[in-house]
Amino acid sequence: MTPTQLVLGSTSPYRRELLARLGLPFTVAAPDCDETPLAGESAADTATRLACNKATSLAKQFPNALIIGSDQVALLHGDQLGKPGNFERAFAQLSRMRGQSIVFHTALALHNSASGHTQQVVVPWQVSMRDYSDAEIRHYLEREQPYDCAGSAKTEGLGVAMIENMAGSDPAAIIGLPLIELCRMLRAEGFPLL
Numbered sequence: 001m002t003p004t005q006l007v008l009g010s011t012s013p014y015r016r017e018l019l020a021r022l023g024l025p026f027t028v029a030a031p032d033c034d035e036t037p038l039a040g041e042s043a044a045d046t047a048t049r050l051a052c053n054k055a056t057s058l059a060k061q062f063p064n065a066l067i068i069g070s071d072q073v074a075l076l077h078g079d080q081l082g083k084p085g086n087f088e089r090a091f092a093q094l095s096r097m098r099g100q101s102i103v104f105h106t107a108l109a110l111h112n113s114a115s116g117h118t119q120q121v122v123v124p125w126q127v128s129m130r131d132y133s134d135a136e137i138r139h140y141l142e143r144e145q146p147y148d149c150a151g152s153a154k155t156e157g158l159g160v161a162m163i164e165n166m167a168g169s170d171p172a173a174i175i176g177l178p179l180i181e182l183c184r185m186l187r188a189e190g191f192p193l194l
Helices: 013-020 043-056 087-097 134-144 158-162 179-188
Strands: 005-009 027-029 065-076 079-081 101-112 117-129 163-168
Touching: 005 013, 013 179, 043 065, 043 101, 043 117, 087 134, 101 179, 117 179, 134 158, 158 163
Parallel strands: 005 027, 005 065
Antiparallel strands: 065 079, 065 101, 101 117, 117 163
16 A cells, blocks of 8 residues: 655755645655765765655654655765855855856655655756856855755755756756656655646
8 A cells, every 4th residue: 555645854945845846745854864974975875875864764753654855965076065054165165166067966765664665866967157256156145045055056046147057857856856756756656646
């Protein structure tokens, strides 16, 4: 029997807004997950491990549910860029990203807590940044305050003005929750979408 409860294992307002677009009832729960990257771990592996941990950490709390976990790691010249947390770190990230290409690795995990089965995927998104000025960085950060976004790049707002171009297969992935892949996973679990 397919679980009928859908749980978003995330406190992210961006992921909550994206999932709401599907028009499905869901519960939001805060996962118990240390988001520290492991030494030698690739960006895709970090994102996948965290997405899976977020989903499975809620299995006991929701024993008959489909639990969604997602995480995003930005990669610039081999360095992982996480959430900056404050103005200074965000300014430093965006300064490094100026005129560069960054790959955002958005991992998605769907855990069926009744069966113990977990599906997972990583959706990469290539972003090329403009050669913007320090004044533009300051204006953007003061206006958007994207301190909870990987790489300080909030493409769904004013941050898009700092971008030269983007490429990827799932437009919602860059915001933090790949909806095309999520729909595929839900269908594989027999969860009714339409």
